[in-house]
Amino acid sequence: MKSHELYTLLGEIDSEYILDACPRNTNKEKHTMKRNISKKIMYGALAFAASLALLITGALTFTPTKGQNDIFATITLDVNPSLEIKVDENETVRAVTALNEDAKTVMGDMRFEGSSLELTVNALIGSMVRNGYLNEITNSVLLSVDSKDAEKGITIKEKLAGEIAAMINTESFKGAVISQTVSSDDSELAELAKTYGVTMGKAKLIRAIVNNDSERSFAELVPFSITELNLILEGVQSPFLDPENGPAPEDLPDVDGEASQKGYIGKEKALQTVLEYYNVPKEEVSNTPSIEITIQSGTICYRVQFKRISGNYSYKYNVCINAATGWIAGGGFQSSYSDPNPMDNKGCHDVAFEKAGCTKEEAENLNIVFNMEDYEVWVFIIDFDFNNTHYHTICNAYTTEILHFTSTPLT
Amino acid sequence: MEDTRIQELFYQRNEDAILECQRKYSVYCRFIISGILCDEEDIHEVLSDVFLKAWNTIPPACPASLKCYLGMLSRQLALNRSKEKQAKKRSGHFELILDELCECIPDTEKWDMVDEIAFRDTLNQFLSALPIRARRVFIARYWYNSSVSEIAKEYALKENHVTVLLMRTRKKLKDHLTKENFHI
Numbered sequence: 124m125k126s127h128e129l130y131t132l133l134g135e136i137d138s139e140y141i142l143d144a145c146p147r148n149t150n151k152e153k154h155t156m157k158r159n160i161s162k163k164i165m166y167g168a169l170a171f172a173a174s175l176a177l178l179i180t181g182a183l184t185f186t187p188t189k190g191q192n193d194i195f196a197t198i199t200l201d202v203n204p205s206l207e208i209k210v211d212e213n214e215t216v217r218a219v220t221a222l223n224e225d226a227k228t229v230m231g232d233m234r235f236e237g238s239s240l241e242l243t244v245n246a247l248i249g250s251m252v253r254n255g256y257l258n259e260i261t262n263s264v265l266l267s268v269d270s271k272d273a274e275k276g277i278t279i280k281e282k283l284a285g286e287i288a289a290m291i292n293t294e295s296f297k298g299a300v301i302s303q304t305v306s307s308d309d310s311e312l313a314e315l316a317k318t319y320g321v322t323m324g325k326a327k328l329i330r331a332i333v334n335n336d337s338e339r340s341f342a343e344l345v346p347f348s349i350t351e352l353n354l355i356l357e358g359v360q361s362p363f364l365d366p367e368n369g370p371a372p373e374d375l376p377d378v379d380g381e382a383s384q385k386g387y388i389g390k391e392k393a394l395q396t397v398l399e400y401y402n403v404p405k406e407e408v409s410n411t412p413s414i415e416i417t418i419q420s421g422t423i424c425y426r427v428q429f430k431r432i433s434g435n436y437s438y439k440y441n442v443c444i445n446a447a448t449g450w451i452a453g454g455g456f457q458s459s460y461s462d463p464n465p466m467d468n469k470g471c472h473d474v475a476f477e478k479a480g481c482t483k484e485e486a487e488n489l490n491i492v493f494n495m496e497d498y499e500v501w502v503f504i505i506d507f508d509f510n511n512t513h514y515h516t517i518c519n520a521y522t523t524e525i526l527h528f529t530s531t532p533l534t
Numbered sequence: 535m536e537d538t539r540i541q542e543l544f545y546q547r548n549e550d551a552i553l554e555c556q557r558k559y560s561v562y563c564r565f566i567i568s569g570i571l572c573d574e575e576d577i578h579e580v581l582s583d584v585f586l587k588a589w590n591t592i593p594p595a596c597p598a599s600l601k602c603y604l605g606m607l608s609r610q611l612a613l614n615r616s617k618e619k620q621a622k623k624r625s626g627h628f629e630l631i632l633d634e635l636c637e638c639i640p641d642t643e644k645w646d647m648v649d650e651i652a653f654r655d656t657l658n659q660f661l662s663a664l665p666i667r668a669r670r671v672f673i674a675r676y677w678y679n680s681s682v683s684e685i686a687k688e689y690a691l692k693e694n695h696v697t698v699l700l701m702r703t704r705k706k707l708k709d710h711l712t713k714e715n716f717h718i
Binding site (some may be wrong): 131132133134135136137138140141142143144145146147216226227232233235236237238242243246247249252253290293294 | 545547562565568576591594595596597598599601602603605606609610635645646647648649650651653654657661662666669670671672673674676677678683687688708
């Protein structure tokens with residue numbers, strides 16, 4: 124079998140070499156009788172093979188579109204190259220349009236009119252791999268289907284998503300497919316796409332992220348590639364992997380596969396960078412660090428968050444690391460003194476209750492804060508209500524001296 | 535009829551495209567198919583399938599060379615038929631060709647599309663660096679499945695010379711692929 128496969132591969136050599144070595148005795152024409160091929164054409168159409176499409180990719184030409192009236196569905200493929208495929212009700216391709224310069228490279232000389240949707244998508248994805256637009260770093264494809272029949276649109280979306288996923292799930296890299304349906308009747312989406320110069324599909328993906336992540340804005344996300352958006356999307360979707368958080372919002376697209384992080388330093392390295400930068404021994408990290416993809420100053424970053432306890436001091440770290448360079452992009456840490464049992468420090472409490480003329484049990488809405496942010500010493504800030512009066516006491520944690528006391532009648 | 539005109543017939547979905555292809559390229563395609571298959575019925579069926587496949591694939595295909603495209607289809611479909619029929623109905627010298635290739639080819643078992651693209655590029659790079667005659671002989675043998683005697687006649691060489699030339703080229707190919715990190 125090995126030899127068969129290689130023999131097949133040997134078939135894919137440049138056509139000029141094949142023609143150059145063509146045996147002379149084959150350059151004869153033959154007069155043949157018309158055979159009943161029509162029926163075979165009608166009933167015996169063979170499925171197109173993706174490999175064949177790849178084989179012929181280099182030798183094809185593209186022609187302008189025609190017949191827009193019976194367009195049944197529009198399929199958009201976004202990677203960085205963005206292409207639009209228009210098909211009729213039989214899923215026969217009526218037109219393929221390159222939506223940017225890279226897409227023209229992907230299309231090359233291919234001519235798609237009249238061919239099946241599946242073959243066309245296979246050929247285009249194959250060409251994206253061949254031309255290096257899909258690789259181990261840029262591994263995500265956004266598939267958007269806009270169909271006159273919503274139900275059929277979902278069927279097309281699911282079928283093509285499976286096809287693409289199978290194609291780009293290679294030994295060299297694992298691809299990811301984000302799939303969604305869009306509607307040209309969505310005027311808000313159309314406006315966003317027009318304003319920002321992106322496809323309806325990319326606009327919908329960005330809108331879904333923005334709707335589910337209040338820290339993000341549409342304009343901020345526009346410059347990002349589909350793989351980068353996929354990474355950001357993973358952060359948005361991750362809470363919904365836990366069933367306790369309920370189902371994922373309906374506007375989030377389906378994702379098959381994971382966005383590549385091979386262009387980035389990785390989560391472990393990001394954590395290590397923070398630990399080294401702030402000279403934090405690993406054993407002092409008191410919780411499981413949270414490392415999430417985020418955006419800082421228009422670049423993809425890892426947000427590294429963890430707690431550290433060192434002696435009587437505790438620290439909260441919240442640091443952003445540039446995902447590509449590994450440089451510190453922002454953030455820092457806050458420290459606080461950790462009294463092992465601040466609530467047991469009865470001295471200050473007793474003084475506060477005594478001042479108000481009540482006991483701890485009689486106090487309502489009790490709130491105690493232990494900090495030193497606005498004072499030179501550690502203090503307890505004790506608030507509570509008693510006898511229709513609100514009491515506010517600030518007490519030196521070490522000496523129990525009252526630094527500030529107010530009583531305000533409750534209205 | 536010119537190839538460009540035949541291709542236009544394909545785009546217009548005019549079945550005359552098939553008749554013209556048959557008229558012009560039956561001999562060529564048959565030569566390639568019969569290098570892989572020996573059963574006359576199989577050859578006949580695969581030949582029909584080649585033109586049917588051309589009808590089904592043009593468009594989207596718009597080959598720069600229709601002849602080469604039909605040749606590729608012939609080769610691939612004959613190979614598919616050969617696999618279906620296993621060794622029973624294969625041409626004897628095709629078996630020999632496969633054996634020869636085994637010496638210099640990588641293990642393709644776990645290959646995917648990216649590996650195949652890399653291999654194709656490497657192979658074309660190798661062919662471009664070969665002397666013209668060595669390249670022609672190599673392609674005649676491993677693309678057109680010509681017998682050693684046919685190649686000798688085509689290029690006015692002694693059969694022994696063709697055999698040696700092929701052996702050297704296979705060794706070069708093996709070395710080239712090894713150098714390019716393909717595991718033989």
